[in-house]
Amino acid sequence: MDMQTYQDLMLAVDLSKDEKKLILEKRQKQCLCRQCPTYMECSGEEASVFCTIGKSNCITREIECLCPTCPFAAEFGLKNTFFCTRGSEKQQLLVETLQVRKTWVE
Numbered sequence: 632m633d634m635q636t637y638q639d640l641m642l643a644v645d646l647s648k649d650e651k652k653l654i655l656e657k658r659q660k661q662c663l664c665r666q667c668p669t670y671m672e673c674s675g676e677e678a679s680v681f682c683t684i685g686k687s688n689c690i691t692r693e694i695e696c697l698c699p700t701c702p703f704a705a706e707f708g709l710k711n712t713f714f715c716t717r718g719s720e721k722q723q724l725l726v727e728t729l730q731v732r733k734t735w736v737e
């Protein structure tokens with residue numbers, strides 16, 4: 632994770648509910664999920680910006696992920712993809728860290 636992403640995550644922890652809502656609305660404008668082949672399975676679903684909100688309640692099949700071409704992902708240096716099925720950037724980073732820790736202990 633680069634410093635900018637880390638700072639953004641730390642800042643997000645301290646934001647108020649309204650501030651978080653504003654950020655989510657801004658990200659929704661940049662989000663490419665609704666044009667993504669994987670999203671089509673649940674095209675009636677309202678949710679997007681899965682990198683921030685976490686897994687979809689509907690999408691189960693991974694076909695293709697447009698996140699690597701998303702301006703938001705580039706701006707914040709997101710490392711992961713398929714947020715709709717695997718969880719938010721934060722969740723995937725956490726799982727990755729826990730798995731690394733587990734191998735240290737074993």
Ligand code: SF4
Binds near residue numbers: 680714
């Ligand atoms: S990185 Fe993916 S989930 Fe996040 S805003 Fe971009 S397209 Fe949407």
Ligand code: SF4
Binds near residue numbers: 664669696697
């Ligand atoms: S997170 Fe990736 S795979 Fe899922 S809908 Fe968005 S662009 Fe498609």
